[in-house]
Each structure stands twice: as C-alpha cells, then as structure tokens.
Amino acid sequence: MEPVPPHAAAFAVLQPLQEELTAMRRKERSLMAAFSLFEEVYTDTRRGEQQPFTLHRGEAAINGALVAAVDTCQEELLTAQPGGGRRADDLAQALERDMRLLARGTRQRTVYQHTVRHHRPTLAYISQITEAGAEVRTLAEVFERLIICDRKVAFIPVSDDRGTAALEVRHPAMVRFLARSFDRDWKRSIPVEDPDSALRPRVIVSDIQRTILQAVVSGETDESIARRLGMSRRSVAEHVRKVSEHLGSGSRAQLGYLLATSGFLPDGPGPEAAGGTL
Template sequence: MYTDARSADQPPLTLLTGGELISKALTAAVDGCRHELLTAQPGGGRAPQMLSEALERDLRLLSRDVRQRTIYQHTVRSHRATLSYIEQVTAAGAEVRTLAEVFERFIICDQKVAFIPVSEERGSAALEIRHPALVRFLAQSFNNAWARSIPVHPDTSPLRSPSITSDVQRTILLAVVSGETDDSIARRLGMSRRSVAEHIRKVSLRLESSSRAQLGYLLAASGLLEGDGAVGAD
C-alpha cells in the first residue's frame, strides 16, 4: 500500500548522476520487476565485470518467472564473454536477439519505468522515465526492433549465419554511401575499425573502386544495397 501511494508522487522524469546512483536505481527497478524486462544494448560485447553483475541480477529475475528480452548487436556473436552470459541466461529462460545496429541503450521494467543514457558517456548520467506515454513509445520501439532481429541460440544454431553477415555488410555500406568515416561506423556497430575497413576493402575490390568517393558512387549506382538480399562481399 505504501509503494502504491508513493508511486503517485514520483516525478515523470528523474536525472540520475554518477555510476553508483544509476546502479542502485537500476537494481531496485529490476528487483521490483514482476512481468517483463526489456533491454536494448548497443556497443558490441560487454565488459566482463558488467556481465558478472548483470548475470547475478538477471538470474534472480528469471527465477521469479519474469520474461526477459534483450537485443544486442550482431557483433556480440563473436565476443566470448558476452556469449557465455547469453548462454547462461537463455538456459534460465531469457530471450536474446541481435541486429546489425541497435538505436540506443535503454531498459524498461514492466512497461512502467524506463532508463536511458543522457549522453554518449553512458556511465555518467541517466534519465529515469515514468511518464506513461514515453515508456509506451520506448516499448513500441523495442518491439519493432525485436520483430526485425535474429534469435541467438548458442547451443543449437550457427552464430554467424549468411543473413547476419549480409546484414552487417549492408549496414556498413549504407553508412559509406552516407559519407560516414570508419571510426563513426565502428562506434555505431560495436565493432573494431579494422573489421569495418576489411568489409569495405572487400567490396572495393569487387567493384574495382580506387577511392572512398568512387566506392560510394559505385554502391549507389550498382543496386547492391537495394532490397534485403546479400551484399556478397566475402
């Protein structure tokens, strides 16, 4: 009764500053989750310490039969520590999928409270959102991304299928056509600059391009990026 009464007094937006405060708020929200936890995690593989903390928290959640759905980027499929975490939480009942690009990091508990970073330095400040319209908007964005993403089953299916490889390549090449640098593409896709450069090098050889500008033109004119077919840069 006290919790219900206090919920009406909570502000729709609360700025959380500092890693300790953010961690405490997230832990309290997740521990209070009763139905479903939605998480979008861009940036590629997670740090081992973060995964260790998340594993303990998430296994507690799953033991209460709370549904957990998480979207990562395709690049986690080659990150050993993150795959180990995924294997353990999926064995406990979690659902994990990946996309070439995840728009931004956020966490939603029971579609009542959400957390988003305030800036690119995600550990410095976060926004706690309790406004129903904003939480609903974020949940719908998650569901739209979930419908396009590819499930991760570490024990039963190939981690890097042709469709996943093609999805990554296509996202990289669209960024090239848009004029993005290798560094910018790498940050968005959670992969190394060297991996991005290698994808671009293969397509440059295929199209016989001698410069970045020429490659962008040839990609736009070739039709390789139309539709959902494989780019075929391997």
C-alpha cells in the first residue's frame, strides 16, 4: 500500500459516475425530444375536438353561446327556469327564440316554479309557446337553472348570480346525468293546462306552503325563502303568519319546533300531506 494524493483517488472514483451522468443527460434530452413530438401530435388531434367544458363569462358571452346552441337544436330542448316570474325583456327574447324552435318541429319542455302561475307576463309567454306545441309544468321545490339541447350540450350557472358566468357542458356522461335529473323533476311537476286562468289548483297552493314551511324548519328567513321561490317577502310572511296562528305559535323558533314535531309536514306529497290549504 502506498499513499496517493486525494485528488488522484477522487478522479478514479468520480470518473465513472460522471460518465454515467453524461449518458443519463443524453437519454433525458432524447426522451424530451420524443415527448415534444408526441405533444404536437396530441395537440393537433384535439384541436378539432369540442372541449367537454367551456366557461362563458358575462351576459353577452353567455347569451351568444346559448343562441348558437339553441338555434342548432333539432330534436329536444329542455329548460328549468327557477326564481318565479321572468323579466319582460328576457321573455321577449325567449319567445322569439322558442317560436323559431317550435316552428321547425323541435320538442320543448320547460319547468318553472309554482309561483309563475300568478305572474301575468310569464303566463302570457307560456300561453303563446304552449299553443305552438311546447309543454310547461311547475314544481314547488327550488332547483338550479338548466338548459339542455338535444341531450348533447347543457348550460348551468356557475354561481347564484346567473348573469356572471355559465358553464357549457358537452361531456356525454355529465349531460346524461343532468338530463336524467330534469326527467325526474318533470315527472313530479304539474302541467300548466290553462295559462290564461288566474286560478291555481289546491295542490299548487299546498306545495308552495309546504316548501315555505320546510324552509322555516331549516331556519331560513322570509327574505331568503322569497328569493329562492321567486315570490314577495310579504307573501311568504303571510303564509307563515297563517300557520303560526293555526298552531298557536308565539315565535319563529317555536313555530319551527311545532312544525318539526307536530306531524304538520309529513314527507308525502299532495294537499293532504300539508294539512290542506290555509
């Protein structure tokens, strides 16, 4: 054994490692070049495909995308419109669009909340489109806005402020899920057979009352309930007042307790389930 300088020993040990690192770097560069080619091929292939999800921001962008989708709708248009009566300008735009759609034989089904049955402008719109062949029903429960064209593309709101942004959905599984959700609501909804009549069936009034009272049990305020159901705060307060008198409640908290424990709100549907109309 003879001592040697440390740098000589280091060279002997490190040289094979440096050669191995150099080979690995060459392999890394080669793989990166190959994946870069794959990325170009993938991008070129997907460029012609429609994206499964597209976010539209702003009312102009949302309306433009909706008009484009509805104007190419050939077989069926499904819409869920929560929030009670609609604005006059929205109804005017919808009427023009829907009449074109119905004229070319496209089936149209729309679900509103029960509260539209006493909103004259919306009833006038419903009367015109039903005469042209559309089907309209109403439901008591609160639901999200939804538009589905030919069960191929759907539009859903991104937030509670529906005019801010909307998501265009083209993923087949998601569109199928949304369409089936609509079909379930449709089966439970009540047809608007005579839009020109101001009379509301007893079951409609009972459904609205039950929905309001269920919200009271959940602790919602009159203002929150009115906003979700598309009705005035005064109307909600009047429903709550009548039930409070009926049950002998002296406070909101007591009313919620009595509703939850008295059997006044069974799970079953229909006017009898809510104890009749008040």
